[in-house]
Amino acid sequence: MPEIAARGLVKRLRSTQALRGIDLEVPAGALWGLVGADGAGKTTLLRCLAGLYRPDAGTATPGAAGQSQIGFAPQGFHLYGDLTVLENMAFFGGLYGLDAATIATRVDELLAFAGLGAHRYRIAGKLSGGMQQKLVLACALVHRPSILLLDEPTTGVDPVSRREFWRLVEQLHAGGATILLASAYLDEIERCEQVAFLHEGRVIAAGAPDELRRGCATLEDAFLAAM
Amino acid sequence: MRKEFIQLRRDRRTLAMIIAIPLLFLLVFGYAASFDVKHVKVQLAGRDSPAVRAALSRAGSAFDVRPAVAADAAASRRDLRAGAVTVAIVIGSGGAVQSVLVDGSNLLVAQTALRNIAALQSTRTGAPLPVTVLYNPTLRSADFMVPGLVGLIMAFIGIVITSLGIVRERERGTLEQLMVTPITRVELMLGKLIPYLMIAFLDLAIIVGLGLGLFDVPLRGSLALLLALAMLFLISTLGIGLLISTVSQNQQQAMQLAVLIMLPQVLLSGWIFPLASIPIGVRWLSYIFPLTYFLPISRGIFLKGLGIPSLWVPTVVLVGMAVAIISLAATRVSKQLA
Numbered sequence: 259m260p261e262i263a264a265r266g267l268v269k270r271l272r273s274t275q276a277l278r279g280i281d282l283e284v285p286a287g288a289l290w291g292l293v294g295a296d297g298a299g300k301t302t303l304l305r306c307l308a309g310l311y312r313p314d315a316g317t318a319t320p321g322a323a324g325q326s327q328i329g330f331a332p333q334g335f336h337l338y339g340d341l342t343v344l345e346n347m348a349f350f351g352g353l354y355g356l357d358a359a360t361i362a363t364r365v366d367e368l369l370a371f372a373g374l375g376a377h378r379y380r381i382a383g384k385l386s387g388g389m390q391q392k393l394v395l396a397c398a399l400v401h402r403p404s405i406l407l408l409d410e411p412t413t414g415v416d417p418v419s420r421r422e423f424w425r426l427v428e429q430l431h432a433g434g435a436t437i438l439l440a441s442a443y444l445d446e447i448e449r450c451e452q453v454a455f456l457h458e459g460r461v462i463a464a465g466a467p468d469e470l471r472r473g474c475a476t477l478e479d480a481f482l483a484a485m
Numbered sequence: 486m487r488k489e490f491i492q493l494r495r496d497r498r499t500l501a502m503i504i505a506i507p508l509l510f511l512l513v514f515g516y517a518a519s520f521d522v523k524h525v526k527v528q529l530a531g532r533d534s535p536a537v538r539a540a541l542s543r544a545g546s547a548f549d550v551r552p553a554v555a556a557d558a559a560a561s562r563r564d565l566r567a568g569a570v571t572v573a574i575v576i577g578s579g580g581a582v583q584s585v586l587v588d589g590s591n592l593l594v595a596q597t598a599l600r601n602i603a604a605l606q607s608t609r610t611g612a613p614l615p616v617t618v619l620y621n622p623t624l625r626s627a628d629f630m631v632p633g634l635v636g637l638i639m640a641f642i643g644i645v646i647t648s649l650g651i652v653r654e655r656e657r658g659t660l661e662q663l664m665v666t667p668i669t670r671v672e673l674m675l676g677k678l679i680p681y682l683m684i685a686f687l688d689l690a691i692i693v694g695l696g697l698g699l700f701d702v703p704l705r706g707s708l709a710l711l712l713a714l715a716m717l718f719l720i721s722t723l724g725i726g727l728l729i730s731t732v733s734q735n736q737q738q739a740m741q742l743a744v745l746i747m748l749p750q751v752l753l754s755g756w757i758f759p760l761a762s763i764p765i766g767v768r769w770l771s772y773i774f775p776l777t778y779f780l781p782i783s784r785g786i787f788l789k790g791l792g793i794p795s796l797w798v799p800t801v802v803l804v805g806m807a808v809a810i811i812s813l814a815a816t817r818v819s820k821q822l823a
Binding site for chain 2: 308311339
C-alpha cells in the first residue's frame with residue numbers, strides 16, 4: 259500500500275495545464291525524488307499531494323484528508339520572519355494540537371537534530387539561508403509526520419548547508435519516514451532510491467538513478483534525453 | 486516612465502483604484518458631504534398652531550414640520566429621546582409658543598435648528614422664547630464627537646488593520662504553511678479575528694475612559710450595553726476587513742480597498758455630516774455601512790441614556806450585517822489555494 263500516490267492526476271491552473279495525468283506511487287518508508295525543469299509541475303504535484311490544490315481529475319493521496327500525517331516544506335523560506343526560531347516551532351506545534359509540554363520536548367529534540375539549538379532565541383528572518391531551511395524542516399517535523407513532502411528545499415542554499423540538509427533527510431529516511439523531494443539539482447537527487455522525471459505535467463520516466471542513467475554519462479544527460 | 490505605465494496597465498485593480506478614489510472623493514465631497522441641514526424634524530406638542538406653522542415656513546426650508554401633533558410636552562420628550570424629531574414646540578392654551586425643546590445630541594442639526602428657531606419669536610410678545618437644549622445643553626463638540634469617534638476608531642481597526650491579515654500571510658507565503666496543517670477554515674478565520682477584536686476592545690476602553698475622564702463626556706446609559714453593541718459592530722467591521730483580505734492579491738490592494746470603503750463610511754455615516762443633509766441619491770450608500778447604525782447607538786447610549794427598547798432597530802440591522810458579512814467571509818476563506 260503506497261503512502262503517497264497520484265492516480266490519473268490532472269490539475270489546471272488558470273490557463274495552464276499544470277498536470278496532465280500523473281501516476282506515481284511511493285511506498286511507505288521510501289525516499290523518492292522529483293526532477294523537472296521550471297514549470298514541469300513539481301510544485302503543483304506536491305501541493306495536490308499536500309491537499310493545497312484540489313485535483314481537477316484523478317486522486318492525490320494523502321491530500322487534504324491526511325494533512326495530520328504530512329510534513330510539508332514549501333519552496334523558499336515561508337515561516338514568520340519576525341518570530342524567533344522557538345516561537346515559530348511552538349506556533350506550528352500548537353496548530354497540530356500539541357500541548358505545551360509536548361511542544362517543549364519536541365522543540366528541544368528537533369533543534370538538536372537540526373543543529374539549531376544555539377539559535378532558538380534568534381529572529382528567524384535573521385538566520386542564514388541554510389539555517390532557515392533547517393528551521394523549515396524542523397517546523398514540518400514538529401508533529402512527527404510519517405510523510406514528508408519537500409519542495410526544492412536546498413534551492414539557494416550554500417553547498418555546506420546543502421550537505422547538512424541532506425544528512426538530516428537521510429536520517430529521517432533511516433527513521434522510516436516516507437519522503438518525496440522535488441529538486442532542480444540532479445547531483446543531489448541521485449541520493450534518492452527512486453526518481454521521477456517530470457516534463458510538461460507528465461512523468462516521462464521513473465526508476466532508480468542507476469536505471470535511469472543507463473546508457474548516459476550522467477543523470478542530467480538521461481533527463482535531457484528523456485525530454 | 487514607460488515601464489511605470491506598462492506596469493500600471495497590467496495591474497488592473499490598482500488602475501481601477503487610481504481612477505475610482507478621486508471620483509469617489511469628488512462625488513462625496515462635492516455632492517454628498519454638506520454642513521447645510523435641510524431637514525430638521527419639528528413636532529408641535531399640546532395643540533396645533535397655524536401661526537407657528539406659518540412662522541416656521543417663513544423661517545426657511547430647513548424645518549420639516551410633522552403633521553402629527555404630540556399630546557403634550559412629555560410625549561414630545563419621548564419622541565425627542567427616541568430621535569423621531571429634533572425640535573418640539575410646545576403650544577400653550579392661547580396658541581402661543583410655551584417652550585421649545587431641541588435635541589442637542591446631533592450638533593449640526595441642533596445648531597441649524599437654533600439658528601432658525603428665532604423666527605418663532607414673532608409668535609410671542611414680550612418674553613424671549615424659552616428654548617431648552619436636551620442631552621447636550623451647551624452644545625459641546627466633545628459630547629458630539631467622542632461617542633462618534635468610538636465607532637470610527639473601531640471601524641478603522643476592524644477594516645484597515647484586519648484587511649491586511651490574510652493577505653499578509655499570502656504575500657509572505659505563510660498561508661501555504663497554515664493550510665497544510667489540520668486547522669479548519671473557521672479556526673483560521675477566528676485566529677485572524679480574535680486578536681484584532683481584543684485590540685479594538687482595548688482601544689474602545691481607552692477612548693471611553695478618556696472621553697469620560699478627560700473630555701467630561703457624559704455616559705448616561707449602560708456601559709455594559711455599549712460594550713455589547715460595540716462588540717456586535719466590531720464583528721461586522723472585522724468581517725469586512727477579512728473579506729477585503731480574501732479578495733486582495735497583496736497588501737497594497739488590500740489597503741486601497743480598505744480606504745475605498747473607509748472614506749465614504751466616514752463621510753456618509755452621519756459621523757460629521759448629518760444623514761438628513763445628504764442628498765437621497767447618495768444617502769442609500771450610507772445605509773450599507775455598519776457605522777451608520779452604530780453611531781445612533783453610541784450617541785444614544787452616551788448622551789440620551791437609551792436602552793434596547795429605543796435602539797432595537799439599529800441593533801437588529803447590525804446583527805443582520807454581522808451574520809451576513811461573517812458568513813460571506815467564511816465562504817471566502819478557503820483551506821485550499823486552488
